[in-house]
Amino acid sequence: TGGETSEPKDSSGDSKSGDKLVIGFSQVGAESEWRTANTKSMQEAIKAAGHELKFSDAQQKQENQIKAIRSFIAQKVDAIVFSPVVETGFETVLKEAKDAGIPVFLSDRAVDIEDDSLWVTFLGSDFVEEGRKAAKWLVEETADVEGDINIVELQGTVGSAPAIDRKEGFEEIIADHPNMKIVKSQTGDFTRAKGKEVMEAFLKSDGENIDVLYAHNDDMAIGAIQAIEEYGLKPAEDITIIGVDAVKGAFEAMAAGKMNVTVECNPMFGPQMVDLIEAYLAGEEIPKRVAVEESMYTMDQAEELLPTREY
Amino acid sequence: MMKSKLFWPLIVLLIILLINLIFDSSFFNIEVRNGRFTGSLVDILNRGAPLLLVSIGMTLVIATKGVDLGVGSVIAMAGAVGAMAVSGASGDGLTPLFLAIALVLGVSVLTGVWNGVLVSRIGVQPIVATLILMVAGRGIAQLITDGQIMTVYYDPFKFIGGGYLLMLPFSIFIVAAVLAIAGFLTRKTALGLFIESVGTNPEASRLSGLNSKNIILMVYMFSGLCAGIAGLILSSNVASADGNNAGLWYELDAILAVVIGGTSLNGGRFYLMGTVIGALIIQSLTTTIYSIGIAPEINLVVKAIVVLIVCLLQSPEFRKRLFGGLSVKKSEKKSEGVTIS
Amino acid sequence: MHSNTPILAMDGITKEFPGVKALSDVHLKLYPGEVHALMGENGAGKSTLIKVLTGVYSIDEGNVTFEGKTIRVTSPQDAQDLGISTVYQEVNLCTNLSVVENIFIGREIMKRGRIDWKEMNRQAKELLKTRLNLDIDVTKQLSSYSVAVQQMIAIARALNVSAKVLILDEPTSSLDQNEVQQLFNVMRNLKQEGLAIVFVSHFLDQIYEITDRLTVLRNGKWIGEYMTKNIERLDLVSKMMGKELNELKSNANKEGVKVKEEKEVFLQGKNVSKKGKIEPFDIQINKGEIVGLAGLLGSGRTELARLLFGADKADTGEMMINGSKKQLHSPRQAIANKIAFCSENRKTEGIIADLTIRENMILAMQGVQGWFKYIPKKRQVELADEYIKLLNINPPNPEQLIKNLSGGNQQKVMLARWLITNPDFLILDEPTRGIDIGAKTEIQKLMIKLSEEGMSILFVSSELEEVLRTCRKIAVLRDHKKVSEFDNDYQISQQDIMKVMAGGNVG
């Protein structure tokens, strides 16, 4: 993340300088810290570039998002950025945007539309890849372990894209390793409280047999860590703990030696998005898909990186 | 009367617990571990504490023919306020803890005053009046936490929802205390009579000299207070405050618990013990779903079926049909389609 | 007078509620072209018999034949389809609907697939005007009319069907004499047309005036069936009560009411009014005095009473209570000033249906005491038992839910609620509504006794005789205005008062 933040300043200088753009940004909601950080990044980047932001929060509802986009069209904004609540269902309204001549940029999640002329580009993470990364790390870590490895999984909200993709990516890799078994999988709704409660139930029923916890986000992992401690086991030692997102809380847990690894899902791509918008409006060619730079952090790196984490 | 209201919910609760026994033979065992009682039953009580609290408050509100949709948001707000109050604190000094508790209780009672005033003084329908707080309250909670999940590093705070007293989770004591207070207020003072009276026939109550407005106000304040305590327990338990997710959908579960417990949404007679059983049914169902490994996709279907079964068992008409062949005469006499008042 | 085959016969009817045998082996035969009275004390089972017949309750044992065929009615709808039209004891209409709708709902007049509102309005207006002499705005919501008017509308609804059997359960309990005559005229016409009519009333005069035969019930048991003209009043009463009652004849003792001079003033109202409800009036009520309020249907008696109690807020005027100026804003305040008000509308303004007799009785008393000073349970039961005995409430179980009581018994509980508060000033709006004769005399005696002990009473009743018998002073209202007031020297006749009520003048 560090490298990118300095960029937008230069780029806003050399794009259509002085042109103040009105950018409509429709966010999913504020359902997690990750999302809040993402919103903040976008807001700050747009402000820093001297543009005007029309922000709308969809409160996790797709219909609200469609309404917001319609309102953006009515307000004749210069560009629309949005993080779709779901992949599907935006065809009609995106057509309206296209007819009105307003370019649309997708952030964080993609849409599932055949006619890809409806949007300019998609900038965001690859959730499936995140799942794969988590599994690959586990495979490496346990390369020398004999016998079965029992995994419990804390899923995200049922039906949500990150939950589905992170599960898919993870399962894809461990499918090649017959000794790895997901013994329990339940939704923890991406929250700490649920994560803790579900983990408690897992521990009740499977107890010491659990070797690995794979949580679809760090918050659930943090909740689960508390449950493990209360149960009397040592997180990260007795049970290997894998999270996704790399939020600050995860670094704290890792620094305290309670969590093994977290796969980054970087929300701070506001500046990158602003660059893309400006470039497009300046007439440049833009690739259809731009990936956000993401890595993976383990326990050993945590101490050192903790002070630099922003969210 | 009372007995028969509690009978069927109790049976359902037992069945759910017994189902667990099939999957886990040690389900009913309670053992001492690290100097604490542990076991599934203790867990269910412990986990169910927030829902129990909210449902107790909700019972009184529903008895006045109202409903409080704001409880989930109050939970979030209470958690946020509590976490904020201790955010600067560290070490083991207890002053910040008591400060936080006082602040949270104050705020949650205030939310109750807000709802109560809208309903009793301005005459807004309860469902809409409390909907306002349901929407805005979560916003306020997020405003307090700045949209982040606020982590608490102050250890005494964790005691409320995670501590143990006399080898049992402290939250159980809180529930017991609140239940005892509610029971005392409604059965050993005239408050219960007043609530039931206002809930059944507000105009007749007014003409009998009851101060319905204040009774309604009081009930919402109590509900707010209960939700506030629940919020404190929830946030203390995970040592963090999550403005967006804490207490999500608690209002529906609480109403469900109250109704399962035999209290009618049309107001009037209420059954605190029934509510307790209702909340325990919901909690044990949740725990059961988690521990016997039901696929998350069908969680809701299972829940729907259990809810229906409980309701049907409570319905005399259904029992008559079900057990009709066995004791036709007896059950027929008992059930009347219509009661005229 | 009537043909020989009954149109309806009920045989060996038994109905049991948990803990109460409401009917056991009851018979009823009904012939076309007759008016048949159901007689019995409060709680005797009259309403239950009717409800069993119309399918509100299921029958435990016994059978019903209608036009020679055995029938099994399972819902009021069935009964209606068969041609049994019923006016139940409590006004059972939908107060949120307009008068027209209440009359027509279920059999609306349709035109081209839609409800013909115009025609319905016209017919409703005409029906009320011609048959019941009631001239009201039929498009207004039912709730804007008093119970008495509502009762008339319920009757109109029942009349509006081409029924073979018409059942009227205490239709006259809050009607005044004019209205009763109006109703009787209609009933006579229907009788001519061959309808069989079941009529329930606690007024013996009415029974002897309109009915041909009567069936007496006592405690859910069938006592007998008699031709009305062949049975003596006292005989009938003792059949209903199950004991000889000599005292019945000697009614309330007039000597008791005799003037006790120089009474202190308890309440004085000057120029009290409420816009659109009642015009400015003055009133004075002395300690230990029973003041009667007379007036026709809708003349404003209830409104006046409500103002004195603070149930509605007065627009103008001032009130002195016990010599000091008081502005009553709420019933609560009135009760604190030792005023009590027993409403005429027990269903919506009186009973708390889900609560027990005991709880209903102590409610007002507990209300003044506040919620923290809970009357100990033991004391509550004592109080309840005392009044159950005093008012002869049946069933005598303080833990019975009030909604399971018969209408008359509910009314007694309402009285008890206010007597328990031991008020200085008791406002009774039609307190004897639906109460049987035995209990009625008891209540009248009680009123006189209380007044002798110093209680002031405002007594509203549509039954002039009752007012004349008990009241020391009588105020007459007409068209929402107090038109006259006189001392009762027991020389005034009902006729004199009627004239004032209707618009004549007695001076």
Place this chain on the structure above:
Amino acid sequence: MKILQIDSKRLPLIATIALFITMFVFGSLRYTGFFSPQVFLNLFVDNAFLIVVAVGMTFVILSGGIDLSVGSVIALTSMVAASLTMNAELSPWLVIPISLLVGTVLGFGMGCLIHFFNLQPFIVTLAGMFLARGLSYVISVETISINSDFFNFMASTRIPIGGGSFISISVIVALVVVLAAIFIAHYSKFGRNVYAIGGNEQSAILMGLPVGRTKIMIYTISGFCASLAGLIFTFYMLSGYGLHANGLELDTIAAVVIGGTLLTGGSGYVAGSVVGVLILGVIQTVIVFEGTLSSWWTKIAIGALLLLFIVLQRVIVTRSKTNQETVSH
């Protein structure tokens, strides 16, 4: 005098309409681009499904009941429609009736439970809510995108109504539903029975009205409306998804109640619910046009605007009620 008098039953409705207009004028003055026919029409385009559920819900609430299942039924319908279209590749002429049956059957079932076993509507429909959403997950937890000519046509056809403004087919459907509902409510026996039951169910029974049949019918209608709304929603989204319309039941109830219908039953108007939906819509539009509110301020603002509406509505209604009482005599 008579003409000037407003029927006290209609007061809440009139107050609501007045408030809606005020709000719209306020938005027009404050934001550029707000005062355009299209912004107004978008209230219908974007809320067509909500209007349809609200109509169904109005009958339920008028009868003194409540239906919490509508949001989930929308999700289930969209899921059924999507999977039948995309996986089973059925023709739309089969898909549509089948989809409409989903809610109708569920509603009928719930109505039967409520009537025959005398259960509380709240709890039965809550179970219905869990069930319908659960079933949509059972069909698939993932979203199913729809790509069929018919659905595309329904989704993207714009009906121009002059001045460059347009509405969608769904709007027409919704308006037809509204008109039909108004007719049913006021000019059919069924409609009047609904009001009677809501006023006093016991009385309705004693008056010999077909209470059981009517109640079952009410929930069936609500279920049907939810399914129809589900289809409209599917046209709107071109996808089926188990998380669709999450929490929509509360929006619907709020719209109905804001529109002046009493939750205790027996009093209210279908047209009021439509205005209620428009009010919720205009609140949202104002917030989007404001465009500077953070997520949490959005929620607080929605709450505050709701409060404003409800309190003003109460004030207007109680004020004129007291005035009216004095006028009418």
